[in-house]
Amino acid sequence: MQNRWSALVDKAAQVATTSSNKLADIVTKQTHRFTLTGLSRSGKSMLFTSILTMLKSRNDEGYVCLPLLRTLPPEDIIFTRIEPLEGFKPFPLTLSLEALANQAWPAPTDEAYGFKLIIRVQETHSVKRKLLPHTDVIFEFVDYPGEWLTDLPMLSKSYAQWSDTAWAQLSSGPQQYYAEEWKAFVNRFDFEAAPTRERIGELVECYTRYLKVAKSNGISMLQPGSFLLDTSEFDRFEHGFAPLPSSITSDISHPWFEVFNAHYQKFGKDWLSPIKEDVFKETEKQIILVDLFEGLNHSRQHLYQLKETLSHLADAFVYGKQSWFAKRLGKSPKIGKVAFVATKSDLLPAGEHDNLLALLEQITEGARAKFADKPIAFEHFLVSAIKVTDEGSAPQALRYQDKDLGYVEATFESVPTRLKDMESDAHFPVLNVAVPKDFKARILAGRGLDRLFQYLLTNEEQSDGKY
Amino acid sequence: MANTNNSDTNTVESVPEPTYRAKIVQQPLDIAPPEQALPERIEPEQWQPPVKKSRLSVGLATLGLALTTVIGFMLFDAITTLASNAAQYPIITTFLGIMLTCVVGGLSYLSAREYLGYRRVNSALLDSSDIQLLEQQSKAGESLDVAQVAHVIDRHGTHFSADSYAAFCYQRYLLHIHVDMTGNERLALYHDNVTQKVQKKAREVLNQEAVTAGSMAFISPNNLLQTAAILWVSFRTIRKVAQVYGLKPSASGNWKLMGVLAQNIAAQGIVDLATDEIMSQVSGSLSAKFVENAAEAVAAGALNVRLGKALMKLLK
Ligand SMILES: Nc1nc2c(ncn2[C@@H]2O[C@H](COP(=O)(O)OP(=O)(O)OP(=O)(O)O)[C@@H](O)[C@H]2O)c(=O)[nH]1
Ligand SMILES: [Mg+2]
Numbered sequence: 001m002q003n004r005w006s007a008l009v010d011k012a013a014q015v016a017t018t019s020s021n022k023l024a025d026i027v028t029k030q031t032h033r034f035t036l037t038g039l040s041r042s043g044k045s046m047l048f049t050s051i052l053t054m055l056k057s058r059n060d061e062g063y064v065c066l067p068l069l070r071t072l073p074p075e076d077i078i079f080t081r082i083e084p085l086e087g088f089k090p091f092p093l094t095l096s097l098e099a100l101a102n103q104a105w106p107a108p109t110d111e112a113y114g115f116k117l118i119i120r121v122q123e124t125h126s127v128k129r130k131l132l133p134h135t136d137v138i139f140e141f142v143d144y145p146g147e148w149l150t151d152l153p154m155l156s157k158s159y160a161q162w163s164d165t166a167w168a169q170l171s172s173g174p175q176q177y178y179a180e181e182w183k184a185f186v187n188r189f190d191f192e193a194a195p196t197r198e199r200i201g202e203l204v205e206c207y208t209r210y211l212k213v214a215k216s217n218g219i220s221m222l223q224p225g226s227f228l229l230d231t232s233e234f235d236r237f238e239h240g241f242a243p244l245p246s247s248i249t250s251d252i253s254h255p256w257f258e259v260f261n262a263h264y265q266k267f268g269k270d271w272l273s274p275i276k277e278d279v280f281k282e283t284e285k286q287i288i289l290v291d292l293f294e295g296l297n298h299s300r301q302h303l304y305q306l307k308e309t310l311s312h313l314a315d316a317f318v319y320g321k322q323s324w325f326a327k328r329l330g331k332s333p334k335i336g337k338v339a340f341v342a343t344k345s346d347l348l349p350a351g352e353h354d355n356l357l358a359l360l361e362q363i364t365e366g367a368r369a370k371f372a373d374k375p376i377a378f379e380h381f382l383v384s385a386i387k388v389t390d391e392g393s394a395p396q397a398l399r400y401q402d403k404d405l406g407y408v409e410a411t412f413e414s415v416p417t418r419l420k421d422m423e424s425d426a427h428f429p430v431l432n433v434a435v436p437k438d439f440k441a442r443i444l445a446g447r448g449l450d451r452l453f454q455y456l457l458t459n460e461e462q463s464d465g466k467y
Numbered sequence: 468m469a470n471t472n473n474s475d476t477n478t479v480e481s482v483p484e485p486t487y488r489a490k491i492v493q494q495p496l497d498i499a500p501p502e503q504a505l506p507e508r509i510e511p512e513q514w515q516p517p518v519k520k521s522r523l524s525v526g527l528a529t530l531g532l533a534l535t536t537v538i539g540f541m542l543f544d545a546i547t548t549l550a551s552n553a554a555q556y557p558i559i560t561t562f563l564g565i566m567l568t569c570v571v572g573g574l575s576y577l578s579a580r581e582y583l584g585y586r587r588v589n590s591a592l593l594d595s596s597d598i599q600l601l602e603q604q605s606k607a608g609e610s611l612d613v614a615q616v617a618h619v620i621d622r623h624g625t626h627f628s629a630d631s632y633a634a635f636c637y638q639r640y641l642l643h644i645h646v647d648m649t650g651n652e653r654l655a656l657y658h659d660n661v662t663q664k665v666q667k668k669a670r671e672v673l674n675q676e677a678v679t680a681g682s683m684a685f686i687s688p689n690n691l692l693q694t695a696a697i698l699w700v701s702f703r704t705i706r707k708v709a710q711v712y713g714l715k716p717s718a719s720g721n722w723k724l725m726g727v728l729a730q731n732i733a734a735q736g737i738v739d740l741a742t743d744e745i746m747s748q749v750s751g752s753l754s755a756k757f758v759e760n761a762a763e764a765v766a767a768g769a770l771n772v773r774l775g776k777a778l779m780k781l782l783k
Contacts, residue, residue, distance in 0.1 A: 061508065062508040062509045062510065063505060063506045063507070063508055063509075064506045064507045064508070064509060064642045064643055065506055067643035067644075067645075067656055068648070068652055068655075068656070070655060070656075070659055073659065074509065298487075299485075299487055350646065350647065353647065387503070390500065390501060390503075399496065399500070400500075401500050402493075402495075405493070405495045406495055406496070407495070407496045407498060407499065407500045408493050408494065408495050408496060409493070409494050409496050410491050410492065410493045410494075411491065411492045411493075411494075412490065412491050413490040413491070423488075424485075425485060425486075425487055425488055426487055426488045426489075426490050427487040427488070427489060427490065428489070428490050428491055429489050429491055431491075436500065436503070437502075438502050438503045440505070441502070441503040441504060441505045441506075442503045444505060444506050445503055445506070447645065447647060451652070
């Protein structure tokens with residue numbers, strides 16, 4: 001549909017060069033590229049694992065699954081197949097499933113993986129079926145470490161700008177509690193002495209330590225996120241940098257400024273730019289995953305910070321000045337689609353889902369404001385890639401297998417629908433869930449993926465109603 | 468210029484991280500976690516219209532009788548041509564008379580039974596305008612109340628007669644429903660899994676019946692038998708299509724259908740006249756008779772489709 005015309009022209013050319021007995025082999029191709037944006041631990045890899053498992057079970061084994069994915073009804077699907085995506089390592093689906101089978105969560109992603117999901121659909125319209133018997137619906141997905149995402153806004157900032165914001169950030173909000181050691185270290189540090197390799201290394205190590213501690217305490221706005229991955233190809237020991245107090249960054253001839261500025265440029269040019277090119281290709285369809293539980297687990301401040309992070313991301317990457325949208329404006333009448341998705345919704349009793357959705361809408365406010373005057377349609381979704389919880393004895397309760405405590409019933413107070421309604425001294429500790437043995441049934445019991453993909457797959461003209 | 472000490476780092480305040488009150492109470496349970504059941508599986512479709520054995524045999528017998536009668540008439544024709552005086556052969560005349568009576572009687576019996584069968588559950592017709600209204604609202608972008616949609620759908624679903632295709636589809640629809648689905652989503656699923664599937668099946672059945680109607684017209688040796696056969700096939704079509712829908716037409720619908728039926732029979736009569744006229748101008752040979760019957764068969768099939776379409780419109 002997207003490229004109906006060009007597809008038809010291609011088709012005509014194909015038909016012209018194909019003998020009639022091969023006519024049945026001709027396939028119309030319909031490619032959908034989604035950019036899946038999600039901070040670290042937001043559930044990207046689980047989502048891929050789940051959608052692949054669901055489609056396969058639905059198609060090959062006939063399980064009732066993804067009922068709301070109405071554009072791809074199971075009776076019209078001839079097969080589903082996974083193929084590697086050129087230029088990427090294949091997505092480690094079997095590793096993820098093996099991990100789950102061993103009752104462990106899949107390991108955090110530390111590099112980029114890509115895959116193509118090909119769904120061959122048979123044409124239902126009888127006249128078209130004679131001519132173009134089937135269509136391949138192709139999804140292209142790229143999975144990557146969420147830490148990379150946080151770094152993208154750095155591309156549009158100079159070192160001095162970045163350093164000043166980062167410094168201001170770590171002195172405020174919930175992260176200030178974890179930045180004390182780093183600040184004390186900088187305070188003691190002798191910036192008069194020349195920036196030797198060892199001294200740079202020391203400084204960068206201390207800063208990285210702060211990043212790690214802050215991350216484990218639920219802070220989302222951490223730059224450079226790439227420093228958190230020990231597997232990164234960018235050598236932070238050789239070319240690392242850290243934010244410096246403004247007394248240094250305001251003096252461009254300061255040797256420390258010069259060194260860090262050079263490293264920062266290198267980081268942008270040799271590391272971030274290629275990632276942005278390869279992994280975050282521009283697409284009209286964006287899925288933005290948000291893990292609200294990380295914020296709820298800590299405090300209201302963390303949620304505010306998450307909101308800010310999303311807004312920065314929208315600014316710099318999704319709808320910034322050089323974004324796909326700005327480039328295409330005027331060229332195409334198409335409407336961009338953005339799906340904001342709160343993941344892991346199974347971690348909350350069903351009765352609280354409406355509240356969670358309302359909270360999500362609040363968290364994305366800042367990001368949405370960035371495209372308020374642009375032809376971009378958006379919608380909010382709740383998704384659970386796997387349902388690890390069972391119903392509890394009361395509507396506000398649910399049960400789950402705790403890693404330490406065994407089978408546990410957790411009773412929830414109501415989740416606030418507005419950030420300001422959340423008490424500043426309260427939190428919703430995240431459930432320490434073990435992977436259950438019956439993980440396949442629980443993946444198939446996951447909810448919301450069908451709604452999400454149905455939304456992204458339907459075109460405005462053909463969508464029937466607001467489902 | 469190169470100042471080592473900076474004001475920013477001097478202001479390292481030691482704010483202790485606040486402690487938070489947990490808004491979740493957790494309590495270990497003394498029971499084993501339940502196993503999550505895999506979802507239901509959809510087997511390949513295998514709904515068959517319920518048929519009773521005896522019915523089939525009467526039908527077959529009638530068919531056999533009809534064929535015998537064709538041959539009988541041909542024989543009779545031959546014999547009467549040979550024998551100039553028909554009164555000389557009272558036995559054969561009587562035999563053929565009985566055969567004819569049997570066929571006509573059999574067909575009348577079948578028609579009457581189909582007719583009665585379809586009158587019986589007359590009152591069960593549910594007006595589906597409420598579903599259509601909801602669908603329109605949903606198309607217009609309104610978000611529908613889950614309870615209302617569930618109620619309307621449930622009322623329809625539970626009214627389908629038990630062995631109908633619609634009831635089968637409704638059972639499948641139920642497998643797809645989760646508590647967290649909105650009214651619009653439920654309605655869309657109902658449309659995909661019930662309304663659309665049932666329409667498709669009804670068209671299939673109708674096509675089959677058109678073939679039957681055509682064949683009946685084709686093998687009928689004279690207009691009396693043809694009309695009787697078409698009457699029977701028509702009733703059968705109505706019954707079979709209604710079986711797919713799991714509903715029976717209402718009394719007012721009945722009259723409309725009867726109207727279409729009468730028109731069909733009349734139209735078939737006109738086709739007969741026309742073909743007779745053409746055929747008389749060609750020749751009286753057996754092949755001409757064949758062509759004539761073929762033309763009537765096509766017409767009968769087409770007219771039957773017309774009847775079925777009228778019915779589908781009523782039931783929709
Ligand atoms: N209960 C529940 N937990 C989930 C779900 N999806 C993910 N999780 C949890 O969230 C963790 C992170 O999920 P991943 O899919 O690995 O996250 P990611 O976005 O790929 O993270 P990175 O690879 O580090 O960027 C998992 O280890 C699970 O513990 C879900 O649907 N339900
Ligand atoms: Mg991952």
